[in-house]
Amino acid sequence: MTPGSTTPAQRRRLFFNAFVMNTTSHIHHGQWRRPDAQQHNFNDVETWIDLARILEEAKFDSMFFADVVGLYGDAEADYSVYVNEGLQIPSNDPAVLVGALAAHTEHIGLAVTSNVFQQHPTNFARQLTTLDHISKGRVAWNIVTGTQDNGYRNFGYEALADHSERYRWADEFVDVTYKLWEGSWDDDALVQDKAGSRHADPDKIHKIFHSSPRYRVEGPFLPAPSPQRTPLLFQAGSSGPGRDFAARNAEAVFLIAPTPEIARQQIEETRALAVSYGRDPHDITFHQGLSFVIGDTEDEAREKFRWYQQYVSADGYSAHSAIVDKAGRVYPADTPLSQIDTNTAKGFLEHLRKHITDREPTVGDLAVQRLEETVVVGTPEQIADTVELWQAAGVDGINVINWVIPGSFQEFADKVLPVLRERGLAQREYGEGTLRRKLFGQDRLSGRHPAARYRGAFTNGPRSWAEAEQAALTSGH
Numbered sequence: 513m514t515p516g517s518t519t520p521a522q523r524r525r526l527f528f529n530a531f532v533m534n535t536t537s538h539i540h541h542g543q544w545r546r547p548d549a550q551q552h553n554f555n556d557v558e559t560w561i562d563l564a565r566i567l568e569e570a571k572f573d574s575m576f577f578a579d580v581v582g583l584y585g586d587a588e589a590d591y592s593v594y595v596n597e598g599l600q601i602p603s604n605d606p607a608v609l610v611g612a613l614a615a616h617t618e619h620i621g622l623a624v625t626s627n628v629f630q631q632h633p634t635n636f637a638r639q640l641t642t643l644d645h646i647s648k649g650r651v652a653w654n655i656v657t658g659t660q661d662n663g664y665r666n667f668g669y670e671a672l673a674d675h676s677e678r679y680r681w682a683d684e685f686v687d688v689t690y691k692l693w694e695g696s697w698d699d700d701a702l703v704q705d706k707a708g709s710r711h712a713d714p715d716k717i718h719k720i721f722h723s724s725p726r727y728r729v730e731g732p733f734l735p736a737p738s739p740q741r742t743p744l745l746f747q748a749g750s751s752g753p754g755r756d757f758a759a760r761n762a763e764a765v766f767l768i769a770p771t772p773e774i775a776r777q778q779i780e781e782t783r784a785l786a787v788s789y790g791r792d793p794h795d796i797t798f799h800q801g802l803s804f805v806i807g808d809t810e811d812e813a814r815e816k817f818r819w820y821q822q823y824v825s826a827d828g829y830s831a832h833s834a835i836v837d838k839a840g841r842v843y844p845a846d847t848p849l850s851q852i853d854t855n856t857a858k859g860f861l862e863h864l865r866k867h868i869t870d871r872e873p874t875v876g877d878l879a880v881q882r883l884e885e886t887v888v889v890g891t892p893e894q895i896a897d898t899v900e901l902w903q904a905a906g907v908d909g910i911n912v913i914n915w916v917i918p919g920s921f922q923e924f925a926d927k928v929l930p931v932l933r934e935r936g937l938a939q940r941e942y943g944e945g946t947l948r949r950k951l952f953g954q955d956r957l958s959g960r961h962p963a964a965r966y967r968g969a970f971t972n973g974p975r976s977w978a979e980a981e982q983a984a985l986t987s988g989h
């Protein structure tokens with residue numbers, strides 16, 4: 513399909529997320545040194561409140577906060593490059609920041625990344641429910657399993673868990689949270705009847721008696737249900753196990769595919785898998801990460817890109833895309849992918865193998881890909897044409913990766929979004945209600961989602977651990 517081959521009336525509008533991190537140098541390393549960059553002021557909540565206002569004014573769908581809980585690369589090596597670059601150190605907790613932003617915004621979705629190993633699911637579920645209450649149903653959770661040895665070491669583990677084990681861990685973690693979010697409270701449990709002196713109905717609040725290898729959680733869940741109950745679920749793994757996890761759990765999948773064709777393959781595979789798990793192919797939306805260099809003419813855009821490139825830190829890109837072997841040592845940049853045996857992010861390597869087919873790709877190609885291949889340089893019209901190509905590949909949304917905060921988003925809002933709106937590709941006004949309602953037309957998770965099986969599941973459930981264990985034996989679980 514060529515751009516413009518559908519009419520605006522036939523086209524679905526795209527979703528636009530602002531991809532950010534509560535740190536100085538997130539993706540485009542070195543740009544923080546530009547005179548117009550403000551991301552080094554990330555400790556100042558006003559930086560984020562100002563950005564949130566720009567984004568709401570422009571009708572962005574969400575602010576998507578990435579997060580990591582450790583350093584990249586070799587956990588035993590010198591980490592001066594990360595410190596020199598401000599590369600995700602220092603960094604602050606996105607969930608706490610989102611609490612502040614929720615009070616200063618009205619419409620925009622607020623997505624928080626959290627690793628399954630960094631908290632106990634009981635505490636995490638309570639934190640997200642609190643944020644969903646504060647924001648009146650605008651919270652999303654980006655479910656991540658980590659790719660760094662140092663992150664795991666910060667939480668008492670020896671090293672990064674094995675790749676497939678990480679996804680099993682995530683399955684176990686989300687299962688606890690689904691039970692707490694969807695099953696512990698009935699909808700009408702909270703009564704708050706002052707005259708009758710009755711705050712809530714104990715018959716409608718249930719213990720969950722969850723028992724699995726890592727977690728034993730009794731319940732009941734302490735918070736009452738928030739507008740979305742389960743926050744909107746984001747996920748970004750693109751390896752085989754990553755796609756499988758997404759097919760079962762995600763409502764929004766984030767891609768950084770090198771080409772629309774590679775995105776199309778991943779989208780089609782994940783949608784087909786979702787169907788095999790009883791979901792609808794459109795229960796999952798796909799969002800491609802792109803950065804934009806915008807000019808009033810093509811020449812101006814190219815000139816601007818040359819200026820951006822003067823600020824590029826090659827060391828920063830290499831350090832961010834470091835791949836380690838199973839002992840945790842970093843592979844040199846010239847290592848061919850065929851010689852790599854890693855436990856870290858696998859999906860990016862699969863993408864690279866599909867993308868570079870005329871020679872053997874190397875680790876160093878990853879850094880180049882991050883800098884160049886998801887950058888769109890051109891006039892607003894050319895950018896809109898490219899965005900249409902991604903949409904034709906099956907993409908539902910664009911995750912706008914910034915060079916500088918707030919300038920990259922302001923420029924996108926002023927120059928590109930009006931053109932996209934003209935083509936019916938960007939919303940003019942916010943829809944009503946929760947983030948999930950804005951994306952899927954309903955506040956609560958679809959009945960086809962695995963979490964939905966816990967609705968009402970604990971109503972006549974066990975009353976003690978002994979009963980719970982007996983019930984598990986009888987049902988064979």
Ligand SMILES: Cc1cc2nc3c(=O)[nH]c(=O)nc-3n(C[C@H](O)[C@H](O)[C@H](O)COP(=O)(O)O)c2cc1C
Pocket residue numbers: 577578579580625655656657658659747748749750751752753754755766767768801856857858859860911
């Ligand atoms: C757009 C995008 C955003 C991501 N954000 C984070 C993040 O904030 N924190 C994190 O630990 N991993 C993040 N990841 C990494 C993924 O969660 C995942 O660990 C990685 O892609 C490796 O998974 P895979 O081996 O299944 O592909 C992100 C990946 C993508 C594509």
